[in-house]
Amino acid sequence: MRVSFITGYGVPKFSILFRPHGSCYLCRPICSSSTSALTTSQKPRTPLFLRPPTQSATLSDLQKWQNWAKNLASSVGSTFVDLDNGPDSTLLRRELKWLVEDVTEDGSISAEQQRNIRLRVSLEELYKLWKQRIEEKTISVYYNQGLREGLWADMGTGTGAIAIGIGMILRSYGRIIATDLSPGSWRGFQCAEAWSTGKLAGIVSNPPYIPSDHISGLQAEVGRHEPKMALDGGVNGMNDLLHLCKGAASMLKPGGFLAFETNGEKQCKHLVEYMETNAGGIFCDVNLVPDFAGVHRFVTAFHK
CATH class of the missing domain: 3.40.50.150 (Vaccinia Virus protein VP39)
Incomplete structure (x- = not known):
């Protein structure tokens, strides 16, 4: 409009x-924060899908992370829904799919891919991001x-x-x-x-x-x-x-x-x-x- x-x-x-x-x-x-120099938390951070694929991981290691992340999402069940109408396991697994699309150069993880997969963040960072998503309900992956x-x-x-x-x-x-x-x-x-x-x-x-x-x-x-x-x-x-x-x-x-x-x-x-x-x-x-x-x-x- x-x-x-x-x-x-x-x-x-x-x-x-x-x-x-x-x-x-x-x-x-x-009320808002001062319009003075940027603090560390205010500095621009490029969204995952726009970052260059400068990291890599083996296919087996990435699949191991994906299985861990799926299990963590499944463990939530309906807990978040009951607590504050948050996402259930199904929605969290959908978010995980989006995360994989954002972080991998080809947008997916499959057995047909080459042994090393190019990533936009390190495998260590992926573990950290998904752990924060579940335990702290943080979606800093996206903003x-x-x-x-x-x-x-x-x-x-x-x-x-x-x-x-x-x-x-x-x-x-x-x-x-x-x-x-x-x-x-x-x-x-x-x-x-x-x-x-x-x-x-x-x-x-x-x-x-x-x-x-x-x-x-x-x-x-x-x-x-x-x-x-x-x-x-x-x-x-x-x-x-x-x-x-x-x-x-x-x-x-x-x-x-x-x-x-x-x-x-x-x-x-x-x-x-x-x-x-x-x-x-x-x-x-x-x-x-x-x-x-x-x-x-x-x-x-x-x-x-």
Whole structure:
């Protein structure tokens, strides 16, 4: 949907915060860490699947780890579900499959593979990560733990699906603002609070990115049923993406993370070039991330 750095909406159940468009009042002030130099916990850490495969392990050693990890996941049973509605053994084994896909160069472990498997982290680190996942219920495999307790924003939330997903991951540790300019996306929701400059731990967005002259040629499933303001990104589809970059430069705190969806590789490269050369050196670790079809669809970065 259409993005805005003024208007926010969300679902209180998942610690999501929002503010109605045009309101002039503020609720209690938001607290955050200082915007001074990065601490160790704030420094950017590249996600596993984006790291180079600089480590290796034998097939037998990796299979031994995988069997150990499966047994550890199976030992959980329904304990986490009963405790706080956490994942059961089935969901944990699914997470383990994702971890294998992320950490191995080929995305799998099979008997047909060569004897040495290239990895993105060491085998020792894999044991540590999965032990922490089960014993400490930590999912630092997937995000920077230092940002978990911060304030996040889903810009142009639409139905709120992304914001709700992030809110469920953050649970009571962090909070997320869901914003949108379309009244139909927030009707019935309740105001909670707004944000301030330099306080966001993360910004995510699936903004309007379709070039204006492509709107008429969209599939009927999209063009007939989605609001035009949720699709039209201007002449080259970059209007909202560039607006997001400029806003993120001031709204993110040091070490803050951003992730934007684009129309494809051309927009991705344009956005990366802008962030690396025209954003005043604000961003670092800028990456193009492919979708499941292998198309460069997403851009991620950190605020210095």
